[in-house]
Amino acid sequence: MEKKLIDMEITEFLDVLASDAPAPGGGAAAAIAGAMGAGLGSMVANLTIGKDGYEEVQDFFKEKLIETEALRYRLTDLVDLDANAFSGVIQAFKLPKETEEEKAARSATILAEYKVATEVPMETCQACRAVIDHLIEMGTKGNKNALSDIAVGALCALTGLKSAVHNVEINLGYISGKDKEYAEKMEAQLEGLLENIVEKVNKLDEEVRATF
Numbered sequence: 001m002e003k004k005l006i007d008m009e010i011t012e013f014l015d016v017l018a019s020d021a022p023a024p025g026g027g028a029a030a031a032i033a034g035a036m037g038a039g040l041g042s043m044v045a046n047l048t049i050g051k052d053g054y055e056e057v058q059d060f061f062k063e064k065l066i067e068t069e070a071l072r073y074r075l076t077d078l079v080d081l082d083a084n085a086f087s088g089v090i091q092a093f094k095l096p097k098e099t100e101e102e103k104a105a106r107s108a109t110i111l112a113e114y115k116v117a118t119e120v121p122m123e124t125c126q127a128c129r130a131v132i133d134h135l136i137e138m139g140t141k142g143n144k145n146a147l148s149d150i151a152v153g154a155l156c157a158l159t160g161l162k163s164a165v166h167n168v169e170i171n172l173g174y175i176s177g178k179d180k181e182y183a184e185k186m187e188a189q190l191e192g193l194l195e196n197i198v199e200k201v202n203k204l205d206e207e208v209r210a211t212f
Contacts (some may be wrong), residue, residue: 005080027082027121030163031075034128037157038072040149041135048142057141064138071131075160078124082167085120088113111178114171118186121167128161129193136204140211151208158201165190 005013005024017024045065048054054061092113095106135154140147168190176183 005083006076023083023086024079025083026163027085027124027167028079030121030128030160030167031078031082031124032160033156033163034124034131034160035072035075035079037128037135037153037155037160038068038075038131040153040156041068041131041138042072044138044142044146044149044153047146051143054143061138061142064134067134068131071127071134075124075127075131078120078127082120082124085117089117107178111175114174115179115182118168118171118175121164121171122186122189124164125161125168125190125193128157128164129197131157132161132197132201136200139204140207144211147208147211151205154201154204158197161193161197165194 005016005028008016013024017029042065045061045068048061049058049065089110092106092110095109096102097106132154135150135157138150140150142150168186172183172186175186
């Protein structure tokens with residue numbers, strides 16, 4: 001059984017990322033960026049829970065810890081899911097195309113696999129946006145000694161979000177000519193996920209820096 005990306009050592013993963021292998025690529029890197037953002041949110045929550053001076057926000061951070069951990073685990077899963085998502089497209093292009101029936105079946109399969117390859121990075125986009133939203137809500141309420149990690153986490157998750165958008169859009173380039181309604185629906189979702197998000201992260205970054 002081939003070794004999963006998430007089971008690799010960091011240096012091993014980076015070596016594979018830098019190689020001429022088609023996967024992992026930007027999609028897996030995007031999921032890792034989002035997972036790091038979620039992990040930093042969990043770190044701040046753990047450094048706030050049970051600490052003196054933060055009694056009023058204990059329940060808040062306990063709830064946030066549950067949310068950020070769930071997102072961290074999901075984004076970790078998405079590292080390998082994304083790396084494998086395009087394999088179906090590659091296999092579909094290898095299907096026979098001698099007869100008209102074969103050509104039609106091949107075309108339908110390619111389209112279906114492109115949709116799969118689109119929906120995985122879309123989930124990464126959604127998860128990264130959720131991480132950002134939680135970190136913004138946490139803001140500067142947590143342990144003052146770890147507030148920089150809130151900002152770093154949000155910046156990581158923003159990188160993951162914007163990076164995963166590229167993976168969605170590149171696949172939509174093929175789909176739009178075959179299923180315009182589906183492509184437009186996905187594009188609308190991306191617009192919603194990206195709306196004002198850079199401004200929001202920049203605002204959080206400024207609020208955190210103001211505490212130094």
